[in-house]
Amino acid sequence: MKSPHGAAPWDSRADHATAISPDGQWLVMFGGQSAKEGGRKWKRCEDTWRVKLEGYTVSAWHRIGDLPAARSSPVSGWLLTMGGHWTPPTETLKAKTEDTDGMKAHHEETEFKAYNDVVGLDLNSLSDKWKVLEASAPWPARDDEAVSVTRDDTILIFGGGTLYGGGGYHQDVWRLPKASEAYKLSHGAATEL
Numbered sequence: 001m002k003s004p005h006g007a008a009p010w011d012s013r014a015d016h017a018t019a020i021s022p023d024g025q026w027l028v029m030f031g032g033q034s035a036k037e038g039g040r041k042w043k044r045c046e047d048t049w050r051v052k053l054e055g056y057t058v059s060a061w062h063r064i065g066d067l068p069a070a071r072s073s074p075v076s077g078w079l080l081t082m083g084g085h086w087t088p089p090t091e092t093l094k095a096k097t098e099d100t101d102g103m104k105a106h107h108e109e110t111e112f113k114a115y116n117d118v119v120g121l122d123l124n125s126l127s128d129k130w131k132v133l134e135a136s137a138p139w140p141a142r143d144d145e146a147v148s149v150t151r152d153d154t155i156l157i158f159g160g161g162t163l164y165g166g167g168g169y170h171q172d173v174w175r176l177p178k179a180s181e182a183y184k185l186s187h188g189a190a191t192e193l
Contacts, residue, residue: 007058013045019079021123026050028079028123030067042091048121048130064128067119078185079121080133083160085143086113107165114141114162120185133183139174155179 006012016032030048035041046066067081087110095102118134121127145160155176162168176182 004058009059009061009063010047010049011043011045016045017081019123020053023124025052025054026123027053028121030079031084042093044087044089044091046089065121065130067130078180078183079123080155080179080183081119081130082117082137082147082155082157083139083142083145084115085164086115087111087164104165107163110164112164114143114160116141118183120183122185133185139172140170142170145170149179153178153180 010029011034013032013034016029018027018029020027028048028050030045032045034043034045036043048064048067049061050064051061091110093106095106097103116137116139117132118137119130120133121130139157140162142157142160142162143164144166146158148156148158150156157174157176159170159172161170179185
């Protein structure tokens, strides 16, 4: 699968997440951030897109429900998101990246919120709606954490931070055994966003 640069209907981006549906037929992409004007104007991407892998064409991308921030960990046919952060939808960076003090000031002055929720998208049903699975999980809010899913359906969450631009790091590990059972991950579960 390949498309020419700029041909896809979504904005160019980094720090996004992707997953393949359990049946291997669909690619799902969501969140991240996009920069215009050589990295001076940042925009958070809240959109979610999917495309059928077999017979791929660039025009086949389909936009589905939006999500507040990029965060992911696929489990049991669901795409789950845990933690992550929000900053204003658009962000103008006045400092140059080599201006350390200017970059620190930018991060300190920008509104920032870390999440501790869990939301999911049912990839088995090809739902267009993200669902709230847990509005406030027992772990502290965090951004830039590492998440892993084991073969026995256990979710592990490692570290992460609470400050924009890095910092406020957690030195912890959270374990959620039998995640599919805990969140009742079947078709039509939970509350739609």
